[in-house]
Amino acid sequence: MTGLRHIAVTSAVAIAIASATSSSSAQLIVFDPNNYAQNVLTAARELQQINNQITSLQNQAQILINQARNLASLPYSSLQQLEHSMQRTQQLLAQAQRIAYDIKQIDQAFSTTYAPASTSGQDQALVANAQTRWQNSVAGLQDALRVQAIVVGNLDANRAQMSALISSSQGATGALQASQAGNQLLGLQAQQLADLTAAVAAQGRAQNLETAQRVAAQDQGREQLRRFLAPGRGYQPSNVQMFHQ
Template identity: 80%
Template sequence: MNRFRRFAVAGVVALAVLVGPNPAFAQLVVFDPNNYAQNVLTAARALQQINNQITSLQNQAQMLVNQARNLASLPYSSLQQLEQSIQRTQQLLAQAQRISFDIQQIDRAFSTTYAPASPDATDQALIANAQVRWQNSVAGFQDAMRVQATVVSNLDTNRAQMSTLVTASQGATGALQASQAANQLLALQAQQLADLTATVAAQGRAQNLESAQRTAAQDQGREQLRRFLTQSRGYQPTIVQMFHQ
């Protein structure tokens, strides 16, 4: 009996020794499949959340990059060249000779030089007014040709600017650059319309001066004819000596 007890105690001690220092054996003994599956599922969900957060951060970073592109300014500006072209045309219009684009000056000219021939005016005054009107017409045509020459010289500059702006618009990296390129193209179109307006105004001024000169010349011709026909002495033939002896 004592011998059996000794064997039992020895078996218990052996089992304790076997279980105690061996964790793997102990884990196999306490392994729970349901708990293990739940832990795996929880880890998978956590990993999916991390992946979703990474994707969200990538999308936010790309959105910031796109916003930076949309807010990037166009590196080219044609504003200075367009302003210079318009200023050249405006200076030519402001330098109009004799009768300029000024309402008060035009009114004074048509009340004096281009006014109907007065019966009280002397022949010398009529001739002087006719000379002034002719000079005004010549100056008007000269001014019109100067404006036309300036507009033609702007064509090469406008062509180069248009090519640069179209290239910049096609290569725009964002909405702001595309919008700025389109605005500059519209400004170029406005400058060309300004040149066209200046050309039409200068040409119209020259034609109007010429028409006014012809109208005034006709009126002066009638006055001179009236004076010739109403002279008290009438026509008196005179002897003209052509050669000296």
């Protein structure tokens, strides 16, 4: 500001000298150096204020641009595909044959079909239970293979989604897009864990049914042997016709 004041005073003095040495016929002009210097200083202050306002508006505009970028939504969404994959896996688990994932149904089966062989039951009942247990084991193995097929089939879709999400995350223009990409990656990971859980559950179910079948078969074998060796119920020879005349 001192420099501006010095310039204003110097200009005023120069104008005053020029006016004094002008032709005598020229009209005398009254000039107030102090007033002129004050006007120059006022104009300079106003110009500085305008420059400050322009700078402030530019900063505010940049802040708004950054906020808009941070609030911009991610253009890619994998939610629908993830939901579809999880629904397919859940449907397969719900379609489990014979002994499914139901506590009441399991308890009922182990109190009847897989229960210890009764000493008073008919031989036909023992055979029927053995046949049912075998069918349960086969159904469990088939269900496990179906779930595993779905899980393997989801691998290609999951790989494509992961690639798209990583690309979207790397090209994110703001915090919201980066956060949404990260959340979707977590969703994809959760879906993969759900597939893994389903595969493990299906495989465990098949193995458990197979183990239960072997245990029940051993118990039934002991009962059948007891009946075979029991007095009065042992083996009775009989004539068997192998060929028809």
